[in-house]
Amino acid sequence: xxxxxxxxxxxxxxxxxxxxxxxxxxxxxxxxxxxxxxxxxxxxxxxxxxxxxxxxxxxxxxxxxxxxxxxxxxxxxxxxxxxxxxxxxxxxxxxxxxxxxxxxxxxxxxxxxxxxxxxxxxxxxxxxxxxxxxxxxxxxxxxxxxxxxxxxxxxxxxxxxxxxxxxxxxxxxxxxxxxxxxxxxxxxxxxxxxxxxxxxxxxxxxxxxxxxxxxxxxxxxxxxxxxxxxxxxxxxxxxxxxxxxxxxxxxxxxxxxxxxxxxxxxxxxxxxxxxxxxxxxxxxxxxxxxxxxxxxxxxxxxxxxxxxxxxxxxxxxxxxxxxxxxx
Amino acid sequence: xxxxxxxxxxxxxxxxxxxxxxxxxxxxxxxxxxxxxxxxxxxxxxxxxxxxxxxxxxxxxxxxxxxxxxxxxxxxxxxxxxxxxxxxxxxxxxxxxxxxxxxxxxxxxxxxxxxxxxxxxxxxxxxxxxxxxxxxxxxxxxxxxxxxxxxxxxxxxxxxxxxxxxxxxxxxxxxxxxxxxxxxxxxxxxxxxxxxxxxxxxxxxxxxxxxxxxxxxxxxxxxxxxxxxxxxxxxxxxxxxxxxxxxxxxxxxxxxxxxxxxxxxxxxxxxxxxxxxxxxxxxxxxxxxxxxxxxxxxxxxxxxxxxxxxxxxxxxxxxxxxxxxxx
Numbered sequence: 206x207x208x209x210x211x212x213x214x215x216x217x218x219x220x221x222x223x224x225x226x227x228x229x230x231x232x233x234x235x236x237x238x239x240x241x242x243x244x245x246x247x248x249x250x251x252x253x254x255x256x257x258x259x260x261x262x263x264x265x266x267x268x269x270x271x272x273x274x275x276x277x278x279x280x281x282x283x284x285x286x287x288x289x290x291x292x293x294x295x296x297x298x299x300x301x302x303x304x305x306x307x308x309x310x311x312x313x314x315x316x317x318x319x320x321x322x323x324x325x326x327x328x329x330x331x332x333x334x335x336x337x338x339x340x341x342x343x344x345x346x347x348x349x350x351x352x353x354x355x356x357x358x359x360x361x362x363x364x365x366x367x368x369x370x371x372x373x374x375x376x377x378x379x380x381x382x383x384x385x386x387x388x389x390x391x392x393x394x395x396x397x398x399x400x401x402x403x404x405x406x407x408x409x410x411x412x413x414x415x416x417x418x419x420x421x422x423x424x425x426x427x428x429x430x431x432x433x434x435x436x437x438x439x440x441x442x443x444x445x446x447x448x449x450x451x452x453x454x455x456x457x458x459x460x461x462x463x464x465x466x467x468x469x470x471x472x473x474x475x476x477x478x479x480x481x482x483x484x485x486x487x488x489x490x491x492x493x494x495x496x497x498x499x500x501x502x503x504x505x506x507x508x509x510x511x512x513x514x515x516x517x518x519x520x521x522x523x524x525x526x527x528x529x530x531x532x
Numbered sequence: 533x534x535x536x537x538x539x540x541x542x543x544x545x546x547x548x549x550x551x552x553x554x555x556x557x558x559x560x561x562x563x564x565x566x567x568x569x570x571x572x573x574x575x576x577x578x579x580x581x582x583x584x585x586x587x588x589x590x591x592x593x594x595x596x597x598x599x600x601x602x603x604x605x606x607x608x609x610x611x612x613x614x615x616x617x618x619x620x621x622x623x624x625x626x627x628x629x630x631x632x633x634x635x636x637x638x639x640x641x642x643x644x645x646x647x648x649x650x651x652x653x654x655x656x657x658x659x660x661x662x663x664x665x666x667x668x669x670x671x672x673x674x675x676x677x678x679x680x681x682x683x684x685x686x687x688x689x690x691x692x693x694x695x696x697x698x699x700x701x702x703x704x705x706x707x708x709x710x711x712x713x714x715x716x717x718x719x720x721x722x723x724x725x726x727x728x729x730x731x732x733x734x735x736x737x738x739x740x741x742x743x744x745x746x747x748x749x750x751x752x753x754x755x756x757x758x759x760x761x762x763x764x765x766x767x768x769x770x771x772x773x774x775x776x777x778x779x780x781x782x783x784x785x786x787x788x789x790x791x792x793x794x795x796x797x798x799x800x801x802x803x804x805x806x807x808x809x810x811x812x813x814x815x816x817x818x819x820x821x822x823x824x825x826x827x828x829x830x831x832x833x834x835x836x837x838x839x840x841x842x843x844x845x846x847x848x849x850x851x852x853x854x855x856x857x858x859x
Binding site: 229230232233284287288307310311313314315317318319321322325328329333334337338341342344345348349351352353355356 | 556557559560607611614615634637638640641642644645646648649652655656660661664665668669671672675676678679680682683
């Protein structure tokens with residue numbers, strides 16, 4: 206039986222809410238319940254369930270693994286928020302603010318361990334240890350991506366391939382592993398599992414680049430964030446890196462001056478001037494081309510999967526939701 | 533072939549030094565090499581190898597698991613040192629001092645993941661997933677023990693069973709799991725694996741209580757630390773908790789006053805007065821009795837193991853080294 210995205214979401218939410226985190230010291234487990242309750246799109250556990258279900262397997266079998274991936278993701282959020290000194294997550298105080306830094310460190314650690322515990326419950330399948338190996342490798346890659354991101358903060362010039370590698374490691378490989386784990390639990394072939402992995406990885410990269418584009422050129426009402434936040438914070442983004450790649454020495458100099466202007470230029474002026482340079486250089490169009498490039502790589506992987514087209518419907522739907530083409 | 537403790541130590545050290553941590557961002561992996569290089573007794577990996585070898589199995593088979601346990605232990609040190617704001621570990625700057633807090637968080641995370649990765653390499657044995665489940669449960673218990681320890685800092689009165697539970701979770705269960713993992717990899721029976729677990733757990737508890745005793749009553753030259761450190765820092769120890777259990781209301785009041793005297797009383801006077809109360813109450817003798825109690829529980833488990841006595845020799849040796857009876 207094939208489930209819709211909506212049905213899988215309901216299935217997952219019910220499972221997540223039933224998981225007890227009430228044994229042992231509450232100071233350790235309350236922050237886990239807190240961060241899980243902040244919501245979010247639950248895209249990663251959904252990918253696990255979709256992967257399993259597209260192999261004609263009851264998605265309930267993949268629920269522990271789906272929760273494992275969500276626990277892992279929230280562990281990274283908890284620790285990243287400490288490192289970024291972020292006060293808010295989804296409009297609510299981050300764990301290190303709501304509780305304290307030590308609690309956020311230790312509860313995050315417990316969450317990472319719990320994620321392995323839940324994954325183990327799904328590992329009683331043929332070749333289950335390859336599933337655990339994939340999870341460990343992915344988890345390590347996410348740490349490496351976070352480290353690269355931290356390094357970029359103090360790096361003057363980042364090359365585009367390096368940037369793509371960072372976003373792939375920091376976010377896309379977990380989406381990819383989530384879908385692949387689902388396919389493997391569902392009994393999919395190694396070929397289909399690989400296709401699934403690269404579908405989700407490329408969709409993830411496209412989504413991150415789109416996120417960069419929307420931050421500067423999105424409709425603020427649809428995007429849900431203030432436009433230009435990345436510009437104000439001098440973040441390394443696809444747009445900035447592409448600009449330096451395309452700029453004449455004079456344009457590059459203007460861009461550098463603007464990026465050093467936090468105390469001399471009002472934010473809205475800085476945003477307007479940087480965006481003007483992006484436009485001069487045709488960066489928005491180049492960025493759209495990059496998004497389409499990664500999206501088409503993803504869709505090619507999806508069409509190579511050896512399952513009936515009807516089984517692929519939820520993944521086409523997900524791709525449509527994530528890459529909204531409204532820029 | 534049976535190896536001596538010394539031979540197993542050499543085997544382990546050689547393996548540890550050969551492990552490459554040189555791929556990926558160095559900011560992530562250099563701190564791992566740094567903390568491993570600080571030395572220590574390597575008691576946990578040794579327990580894994582001893583457990584394997586006492587089942588007449590080549591201890592080399594257990595090397596990845598031994599390293600996994602050592603990685604896990606050092607991950608807890610890295611994160612605990614942040615939480616305790618500890619400047620030094622084995623006489624060298626702690627990771628968050630040598631590098632920075634964010635690096636210590638992220639490298640610690642990577643170390644925890646790496647520990648699973650190495651354990652997986654030893655999990656290709658019959659019932660390997662039970663080995664991973666044991667490791668996850670133990671890892672979670674260690675976090676719970678650390679959380680209990682943090683809670684104790686702001687808790688006026690701690691009960692003795694609570695204290696024993698904390699030291700068991702924070703340190704002993706990892707020693708226990710290390711030995712049990714070794715026995716399982718070595719092909720030992722479930723019975724012997726359980727005995728091994730409880731042997732090491734009880735030796736661990738005895739060792740921790742001995743550590744409390746030596747901190748106040750040990751020979752400073754042999755102990756290697758300043759006598760009375762726990763008293764100066766008002767730590768919850770077996771001695772303090774036992775004292776409150778045995779004290780008259782007047783003695784308890786004196787002890788409470790002394791514990792609130794950090795600004796009014798010189799450290800050496802405070803140490804002398806607290807030790808006088810310990811002696812009045814017969815606490816050193818009660819503590820020795822407790823150490824002997826847990827040691828005898830441990831030795832009973834060891835003698836219940838269904839392997840030739842000659843195979844048990846390294847564990848008797850280890851018990852002798854850890855519980856030195858020189859108090």
